Amino acid sequence: MYTQGLDQKGQSDSRRDGLESAADLDAFQKRVDAEEKIEAKDWMPEAYRRTLIRQISQHAHSEIIGMQPEGNWLTRAPSLKRKAILLAKVQDEAGHGLYLYSSAETLGVSRDEMVADLLSGKAKYSSIFNYPTVTWADIGAIGWLVDGAAIMNQIPLCRCSYGPYARAMVRICKEESFHQRQGFDILHELCNGTVEQKAMAQDALNRWWWPSLMMFGPSDAESRHSAQSMAWKIKRFSNDELRQKFVDVTVPQAGFLGLTVPDDDLEFDEETGHYRFGEIDWQEFIEVIKGNGPCNKQRMAKRRKAHDDGAWVREAARAYGEKQAAKQAA
Protein backbone atom coordinates (compact mmCIF):
# COMPACT_ATOMS: atom_id res chain seq x y z
CA MET A 1 0.00 0.00 0.00
CA TYR A 2 2.07 2.93 1.19
CA THR A 3 5.71 2.23 1.24
CA GLN A 4 6.66 -1.14 -0.05
CA GLY A 5 8.30 0.08 -3.27
CA LEU A 6 11.41 1.50 -1.70
CA ASP A 7 13.98 2.62 -4.19
CA GLN A 8 11.83 3.64 -7.12
CA LYS A 9 14.67 5.33 -8.92
CA GLY A 10 13.79 4.00 -12.35
CA GLN A 11 10.25 5.26 -12.04
CA SER A 12 11.35 8.72 -10.93
CA ASP A 13 13.80 8.99 -13.78
CA SER A 14 11.24 8.17 -16.44
CA ARG A 15 9.01 10.88 -14.95
CA ARG A 16 11.81 13.38 -15.15
CA ASP A 17 12.30 12.57 -18.81
CA GLY A 18 9.57 14.97 -19.80
CA LEU A 19 6.59 12.67 -19.32
CA GLU A 20 4.74 15.31 -17.29
CA SER A 21 2.18 16.70 -19.66
CA ALA A 22 0.65 20.13 -19.16
CA ALA A 23 -2.72 18.41 -18.75
CA ASP A 24 -1.41 16.21 -15.91
CA LEU A 25 0.17 19.18 -14.16
CA ASP A 26 -3.01 21.17 -14.56
CA ALA A 27 -5.21 18.36 -13.23
CA PHE A 28 -2.88 18.00 -10.26
CA GLN A 29 -3.02 21.71 -9.44
CA LYS A 30 -6.82 21.61 -9.67
CA ARG A 31 -6.93 18.80 -7.10
CA VAL A 32 -4.66 20.79 -4.79
CA ASP A 33 -6.70 23.97 -5.28
CA ALA A 34 -9.87 22.05 -4.39
CA GLU A 35 -8.16 21.06 -1.08
CA GLU A 36 -8.13 17.40 -2.08
CA LYS A 37 -5.41 15.43 -0.28
CA ILE A 38 -2.73 13.81 -2.42
CA GLU A 39 -2.02 10.24 -1.36
CA ALA A 40 1.11 8.11 -1.69
CA LYS A 41 0.42 6.35 -4.97
CA ASP A 42 -1.40 9.20 -6.68
CA TRP A 43 0.20 10.86 -9.66
CA MET A 44 2.23 13.89 -8.64
CA PRO A 45 4.77 16.14 -10.35
CA GLU A 46 8.33 14.99 -9.78
CA ALA A 47 9.23 18.38 -8.30
CA TYR A 48 6.38 18.07 -5.75
CA ARG A 49 7.71 14.67 -4.74
CA ARG A 50 11.28 15.96 -4.44
CA THR A 51 10.22 19.02 -2.46
CA LEU A 52 8.33 16.86 0.01
CA ILE A 53 11.14 14.34 0.37
CA ARG A 54 13.57 17.18 1.07
CA GLN A 55 11.26 18.89 3.57
CA ILE A 56 10.00 15.79 5.41
CA SER A 57 13.43 14.18 5.68
CA GLN A 58 14.96 17.43 6.94
CA HIS A 59 12.20 17.58 9.48
CA ALA A 60 12.84 13.96 10.54
CA HIS A 61 16.59 14.54 10.80
CA SER A 62 15.93 17.58 13.00
CA GLU A 63 13.90 15.48 15.41
CA ILE A 64 16.65 12.87 15.60
CA ILE A 65 19.54 15.31 16.04
CA GLY A 66 17.29 17.34 18.35
CA MET A 67 17.50 14.58 20.95
CA GLN A 68 21.15 15.43 21.60
CA PRO A 69 21.00 18.89 23.22
CA GLU A 70 18.29 17.71 25.61
CA GLY A 71 19.79 14.28 26.12
CA ASN A 72 22.78 16.18 27.51
CA TRP A 73 20.74 16.90 30.67
CA LEU A 74 19.03 13.54 31.18
CA THR A 75 21.48 12.36 33.83
CA ARG A 76 21.66 15.78 35.48
CA ALA A 77 18.01 16.82 35.68
CA PRO A 78 17.46 18.48 39.08
CA SER A 79 14.81 16.01 40.32
CA LEU A 80 13.38 12.60 39.55
CA LYS A 81 10.19 14.27 38.31
CA ARG A 82 12.10 16.51 35.89
CA LYS A 83 14.16 13.55 34.74
CA ALA A 84 11.09 11.41 34.01
CA ILE A 85 9.49 14.28 32.09
CA LEU A 86 12.63 14.98 30.07
CA LEU A 87 13.01 11.28 29.24
CA ALA A 88 9.44 11.20 27.95
CA LYS A 89 10.08 14.32 25.91
CA VAL A 90 13.27 13.00 24.32
CA GLN A 91 11.48 9.74 23.55
CA ASP A 92 8.76 11.76 21.82
CA GLU A 93 11.39 13.42 19.62
CA ALA A 94 12.57 9.98 18.51
CA GLY A 95 8.94 9.06 17.83
CA HIS A 96 8.44 12.21 15.76
CA GLY A 97 11.50 11.36 13.71
CA LEU A 98 10.04 7.91 13.05
CA TYR A 99 6.58 9.17 12.04
CA LEU A 100 8.25 11.54 9.61
CA TYR A 101 10.67 9.02 8.12
CA SER A 102 7.76 6.68 7.53
CA SER A 103 5.73 9.41 5.82
CA ALA A 104 8.73 10.33 3.60
CA GLU A 105 9.12 6.65 2.69
CA THR A 106 5.65 6.72 1.13
CA LEU A 107 7.18 8.98 -1.55
CA GLY A 108 9.51 6.23 -2.71
CA VAL A 109 12.71 7.07 -0.85
CA SER A 110 14.17 4.44 1.49
CA ARG A 111 14.96 4.99 5.16
CA ASP A 112 18.55 3.96 4.42
CA GLU A 113 18.96 6.63 1.75
CA MET A 114 17.67 9.33 4.07
CA VAL A 115 19.91 8.24 6.94
CA ALA A 116 22.89 8.03 4.60
CA ASP A 117 22.22 11.58 3.41
CA LEU A 118 22.11 12.81 7.00
CA LEU A 119 25.34 11.03 7.95
CA SER A 120 27.19 12.22 4.86
CA GLY A 121 26.14 15.81 5.53
CA LYS A 122 24.22 16.03 2.26
CA ALA A 123 20.89 16.46 4.04
CA LYS A 124 20.37 19.35 6.45
CA TYR A 125 18.65 19.58 9.81
CA SER A 126 17.37 22.62 11.70
CA SER A 127 20.05 25.16 12.61
CA ILE A 128 18.73 25.40 16.17
CA PHE A 129 20.16 22.05 17.28
CA ASN A 130 23.71 23.24 16.73
CA TYR A 131 23.64 25.40 19.86
CA PRO A 132 24.89 24.03 23.20
CA THR A 133 22.78 23.40 26.31
CA VAL A 134 25.10 24.71 29.00
CA THR A 135 22.66 25.08 31.91
CA TRP A 136 19.44 23.44 33.10
CA ALA A 137 17.57 26.62 32.13
CA ASP A 138 18.45 25.84 28.51
CA ILE A 139 16.16 22.82 28.72
CA GLY A 140 13.37 25.18 29.75
CA ALA A 141 14.23 27.58 26.93
CA ILE A 142 14.25 24.78 24.34
CA GLY A 143 10.80 23.58 25.38
CA TRP A 144 9.29 27.04 25.56
CA LEU A 145 10.96 28.73 22.56
CA VAL A 146 12.19 25.99 20.24
CA ASP A 147 9.13 23.78 20.59
CA GLY A 148 6.98 26.91 20.60
CA ALA A 149 8.46 27.97 17.27
CA ALA A 150 8.07 24.41 15.98
CA ILE A 151 4.37 24.41 16.89
CA MET A 152 3.86 27.68 15.01
CA ASN A 153 5.41 26.06 11.97
CA GLN A 154 3.74 22.70 12.31
CA ILE A 155 0.11 23.55 12.96
CA PRO A 156 -0.41 24.77 9.37
CA LEU A 157 1.40 21.62 8.16
CA CYS A 158 -1.49 19.56 9.56
CA ARG A 159 -3.39 20.88 6.52
CA CYS A 160 -0.58 20.14 4.05
CA SER A 161 -1.79 18.82 0.69
CA TYR A 162 0.18 15.59 1.09
CA GLY A 163 -1.95 13.20 3.19
CA PRO A 164 0.72 11.07 4.92
CA TYR A 165 2.69 14.18 5.97
CA ALA A 166 -0.44 15.98 7.20
CA ARG A 167 -1.46 12.95 9.28
CA ALA A 168 2.01 12.65 10.84
CA MET A 169 1.85 16.34 11.73
CA VAL A 170 -1.50 15.96 13.49
CA ARG A 171 0.05 13.34 15.74
CA ILE A 172 3.16 15.44 16.34
CA CYS A 173 1.26 18.62 17.17
CA LYS A 174 -0.73 16.85 19.87
CA GLU A 175 2.52 15.92 21.57
CA GLU A 176 4.40 19.21 21.06
CA SER A 177 2.02 21.05 23.31
CA PHE A 178 3.29 19.00 26.27
CA HIS A 179 6.85 19.86 25.24
CA GLN A 180 6.23 23.57 25.22
CA ARG A 181 4.42 23.59 28.54
CA GLN A 182 7.06 21.55 30.35
CA GLY A 183 9.67 24.05 29.12
CA PHE A 184 7.67 27.03 30.29
CA ASP A 185 7.13 25.26 33.62
CA ILE A 186 10.90 24.83 34.11
CA LEU A 187 11.49 28.53 33.48
CA HIS A 188 8.54 29.56 35.61
CA GLU A 189 10.00 27.67 38.55
CA LEU A 190 13.46 29.18 38.00
CA CYS A 191 12.01 32.68 37.67
CA ASN A 192 10.29 32.26 41.02
CA GLY A 193 13.42 30.86 42.66
CA THR A 194 16.64 32.49 43.87
CA VAL A 195 18.26 35.49 42.20
CA GLU A 196 20.82 33.15 40.66
CA GLN A 197 18.10 30.88 39.26
CA LYS A 198 16.29 33.80 37.69
CA ALA A 199 19.57 35.04 36.20
CA MET A 200 20.09 31.59 34.74
CA ALA A 201 16.67 31.77 33.08
CA GLN A 202 17.45 35.23 31.67
CA ASP A 203 20.79 34.00 30.35
CA ALA A 204 19.06 31.10 28.59
CA LEU A 205 16.55 33.46 26.97
CA ASN A 206 19.41 35.73 25.87
CA ARG A 207 21.12 32.87 24.08
CA TRP A 208 18.06 31.10 22.62
CA TRP A 209 15.90 34.01 21.48
CA TRP A 210 17.62 34.89 18.22
CA PRO A 211 18.39 31.31 17.15
CA SER A 212 14.68 30.54 17.76
CA LEU A 213 13.64 33.35 15.40
CA MET A 214 16.03 31.93 12.79
CA MET A 215 14.17 28.60 12.93
CA PHE A 216 11.49 30.05 10.62
CA GLY A 217 14.08 30.24 7.85
CA PRO A 218 15.22 33.05 5.59
CA SER A 219 13.08 36.14 5.14
CA ASP A 220 10.39 35.92 2.45
CA ALA A 221 12.51 37.98 0.05
CA GLU A 222 15.34 35.43 0.32
CA SER A 223 13.34 32.21 0.49
CA ARG A 224 13.95 30.08 -2.60
CA HIS A 225 11.25 27.46 -2.21
CA SER A 226 8.38 29.43 -0.76
CA ALA A 227 6.21 30.46 -3.71
CA GLN A 228 5.94 27.00 -5.27
CA SER A 229 5.37 25.36 -1.87
CA MET A 230 2.52 27.79 -1.20
CA ALA A 231 0.95 27.05 -4.60
CA TRP A 232 1.13 23.34 -3.85
CA LYS A 233 -0.33 23.95 -0.38
CA ILE A 234 2.64 22.31 1.28
CA LYS A 235 3.16 25.61 3.06
CA ARG A 236 0.25 27.77 4.16
CA PHE A 237 2.05 30.80 5.60
CA SER A 238 5.31 32.48 4.70
CA ASN A 239 8.40 32.36 6.93
CA ASP A 240 8.00 35.98 7.96
CA GLU A 241 4.30 35.61 8.77
CA LEU A 242 5.01 32.68 11.08
CA ARG A 243 7.96 34.44 12.68
CA GLN A 244 5.76 37.46 13.41
CA LYS A 245 3.07 35.26 14.98
CA PHE A 246 5.68 33.64 17.17
CA VAL A 247 7.03 36.99 18.39
CA ASP A 248 3.51 38.24 19.05
CA VAL A 249 2.55 35.33 21.31
CA THR A 250 5.94 34.84 22.99
CA VAL A 251 6.84 38.38 24.09
CA PRO A 252 3.91 38.62 26.56
CA GLN A 253 4.88 35.18 27.96
CA ALA A 254 8.41 36.50 28.62
CA GLY A 255 6.78 39.45 30.36
CA PHE A 256 4.81 37.06 32.58
CA LEU A 257 8.04 35.32 33.57
CA GLY A 258 9.61 38.71 34.34
CA LEU A 259 12.30 38.15 31.71
CA THR A 260 13.60 40.66 29.18
CA VAL A 261 13.68 39.75 25.50
CA PRO A 262 17.22 40.56 24.29
CA ASP A 263 16.19 42.98 21.53
CA ASP A 264 16.56 46.75 21.97
CA ASP A 265 14.38 47.40 18.92
CA LEU A 266 11.46 45.36 20.22
CA GLU A 267 8.38 47.55 20.34
CA PHE A 268 4.62 47.04 20.22
CA ASP A 269 3.06 48.77 17.24
CA GLU A 270 -0.39 49.98 18.30
CA GLU A 271 -1.45 50.57 14.72
CA THR A 272 -0.77 47.07 13.39
CA GLY A 273 -1.26 45.22 16.67
CA HIS A 274 2.08 43.46 16.14
CA TYR A 275 5.51 43.67 17.74
CA ARG A 276 8.26 45.24 15.67
CA PHE A 277 11.57 43.52 16.25
CA GLY A 278 15.22 44.02 15.37
CA GLU A 279 17.22 42.68 12.46
CA ILE A 280 18.21 39.01 12.60
CA ASP A 281 21.91 38.23 12.18
CA TRP A 282 21.54 36.29 8.93
CA GLN A 283 25.29 35.81 8.65
CA GLU A 284 25.16 33.69 11.81
CA PHE A 285 22.26 31.69 10.33
CA ILE A 286 24.18 31.02 7.12
CA GLU A 287 27.29 29.97 9.03
CA VAL A 288 25.34 27.51 11.20
CA ILE A 289 23.60 26.03 8.14
CA LYS A 290 26.97 25.68 6.42
CA GLY A 291 28.23 23.60 9.35
CA ASN A 292 30.11 26.25 11.30
CA GLY A 293 27.77 26.59 14.30
CA PRO A 294 29.00 25.96 17.84
CA CYS A 295 28.04 22.25 17.89
CA ASN A 296 27.65 21.05 14.26
CA LYS A 297 30.71 18.83 14.33
CA GLN A 298 29.89 17.37 17.72
CA ARG A 299 26.28 16.58 16.73
CA MET A 300 27.28 14.84 13.51
CA ALA A 301 30.13 12.91 15.14
CA LYS A 302 27.80 11.65 17.85
CA ARG A 303 25.12 10.62 15.33
CA ARG A 304 27.66 8.80 13.15
CA LYS A 305 29.12 6.99 16.15
CA ALA A 306 25.68 5.90 17.35
CA HIS A 307 24.89 4.62 13.85
CA ASP A 308 28.17 2.72 13.55
CA ASP A 309 28.01 1.32 17.09
CA GLY A 310 24.50 0.03 16.43
CA ALA A 311 25.36 -1.70 13.16
CA TRP A 312 26.07 -5.10 14.72
CA VAL A 313 22.76 -4.98 16.61
CA ARG A 314 20.77 -4.26 13.43
CA GLU A 315 22.64 -7.00 11.61
CA ALA A 316 22.18 -9.57 14.40
CA ALA A 317 18.45 -8.84 14.74
CA ARG A 318 17.96 -9.13 11.01
CA ALA A 319 19.88 -12.43 10.82
CA TYR A 320 17.79 -13.79 13.70
CA GLY A 321 14.57 -12.68 12.04
CA GLU A 322 15.54 -14.29 8.74
CA LYS A 323 16.52 -17.52 10.50
CA GLN A 324 13.20 -17.71 12.34
CA ALA A 325 11.30 -17.04 9.11
CA ALA A 326 13.26 -19.80 7.33
CA LYS A 327 12.50 -22.22 10.19
CA GLN A 328 8.80 -21.43 10.01
CA ALA A 329 8.76 -21.92 6.25
CA ALA A 330 10.51 -25.31 6.56
Next chain:
Amino acid sequence: MNDKEWPLYEVFIRSKSGLSHRHAGSIHAADDQMALDHARDTYTRRTEGVSIWVVRSSQIVASDPAETSAFFEPAEDKIYRHPTFYDIPDGVENL
Protein backbone atom coordinates in the same frame (compact mmCIF):
# COMPACT_ATOMS: atom_id res chain seq x y z
CA MET B 1 28.91 -5.92 7.21
CA ASN B 2 25.51 -6.47 5.70
CA ASP B 3 23.60 -3.40 6.90
CA LYS B 4 20.48 -3.98 4.80
CA GLU B 5 17.24 -2.38 6.00
CA TRP B 6 14.87 -4.26 8.26
CA PRO B 7 11.56 -5.07 6.56
CA LEU B 8 8.78 -2.50 6.62
CA TYR B 9 5.52 -3.13 8.50
CA GLU B 10 2.25 -1.21 8.39
CA VAL B 11 0.70 -0.53 11.80
CA PHE B 12 -3.03 -0.62 12.59
CA ILE B 13 -4.37 0.40 15.99
CA ARG B 14 -7.73 -0.17 17.69
CA SER B 15 -8.06 2.89 19.90
CA LYS B 16 -10.75 1.30 22.11
CA SER B 17 -13.04 -1.70 22.19
CA GLY B 18 -15.92 -1.26 19.81
CA LEU B 19 -13.91 0.59 17.17
CA SER B 20 -12.11 -0.99 14.24
CA HIS B 21 -8.36 -0.97 13.71
CA ARG B 22 -7.10 2.04 11.81
CA HIS B 23 -3.88 2.63 9.91
CA ALA B 24 -1.44 4.62 12.06
CA GLY B 25 1.78 4.57 10.03
CA SER B 26 4.66 2.21 9.45
CA ILE B 27 7.79 0.99 11.18
CA HIS B 28 10.83 -1.14 10.38
CA ALA B 29 11.48 -4.32 12.35
CA ALA B 30 13.57 -7.46 12.00
CA ASP B 31 10.72 -9.82 12.92
CA ASP B 32 7.03 -9.87 13.84
CA GLN B 33 7.48 -9.59 17.62
CA MET B 34 9.87 -6.67 17.22
CA ALA B 35 7.36 -5.06 14.86
CA LEU B 36 4.71 -5.20 17.60
CA ASP B 37 7.11 -3.79 20.19
CA HIS B 38 8.23 -0.97 17.93
CA ALA B 39 4.65 -0.19 16.94
CA ARG B 40 3.72 0.06 20.62
CA ASP B 41 6.68 2.34 21.43
CA THR B 42 6.19 4.50 18.35
CA TYR B 43 2.42 4.84 18.13
CA THR B 44 0.93 4.25 21.60
CA ARG B 45 3.07 6.18 24.08
CA ARG B 46 -0.10 7.84 25.42
CA THR B 47 -2.43 4.84 25.61
CA GLU B 48 -3.75 5.49 22.10
CA GLY B 49 -4.59 1.82 21.67
CA VAL B 50 -5.89 -1.41 23.17
CA SER B 51 -4.87 -3.62 20.25
CA ILE B 52 -2.25 -3.45 17.50
CA TRP B 53 -2.02 -5.25 14.16
CA VAL B 54 1.20 -5.21 12.20
CA VAL B 55 1.55 -6.59 8.71
CA ARG B 56 4.47 -6.71 6.31
CA SER B 57 3.94 -3.86 3.85
CA SER B 58 4.93 -6.16 1.00
CA GLN B 59 1.94 -8.41 1.85
CA ILE B 60 -0.67 -5.73 1.24
CA VAL B 61 -2.55 -5.81 -2.04
CA ALA B 62 -3.93 -2.40 -2.99
CA SER B 63 -6.09 -0.99 -5.76
CA ASP B 64 -4.34 1.24 -8.25
CA PRO B 65 -5.10 4.98 -7.83
CA ALA B 66 -4.66 5.50 -11.58
CA GLU B 67 -7.55 3.06 -12.13
CA THR B 68 -9.79 4.53 -9.46
CA SER B 69 -12.61 5.73 -11.68
CA ALA B 70 -12.79 2.54 -13.74
CA PHE B 71 -12.45 0.35 -10.67
CA PHE B 72 -15.30 1.96 -8.75
CA GLU B 73 -17.41 2.83 -11.79
CA PRO B 74 -19.79 -0.18 -11.49
CA ALA B 75 -21.17 1.28 -8.24
CA GLU B 76 -21.77 4.74 -9.61
CA ASP B 77 -24.86 4.21 -11.81
CA LYS B 78 -26.76 2.10 -9.28
CA ILE B 79 -28.39 4.88 -7.39
CA TYR B 80 -31.36 2.62 -6.65
CA ARG B 81 -29.14 1.03 -3.98
CA HIS B 82 -29.69 4.09 -1.82
CA PRO B 83 -32.94 4.60 0.13
CA THR B 84 -33.10 8.21 -1.08
CA PHE B 85 -33.83 6.89 -4.61
CA TYR B 86 -37.43 6.08 -3.65
CA ASP B 87 -40.30 8.53 -3.40
CA ILE B 88 -42.53 7.75 -0.46
CA PRO B 89 -46.16 8.91 -0.82
CA ASP B 90 -47.36 11.45 1.74
CA GLY B 91 -49.09 9.85 4.67
CA VAL B 92 -46.94 6.70 4.79
CA GLU B 93 -45.10 6.48 8.10
CA ASN B 94 -42.35 4.38 9.67
CA LEU B 95 -40.80 3.50 6.32
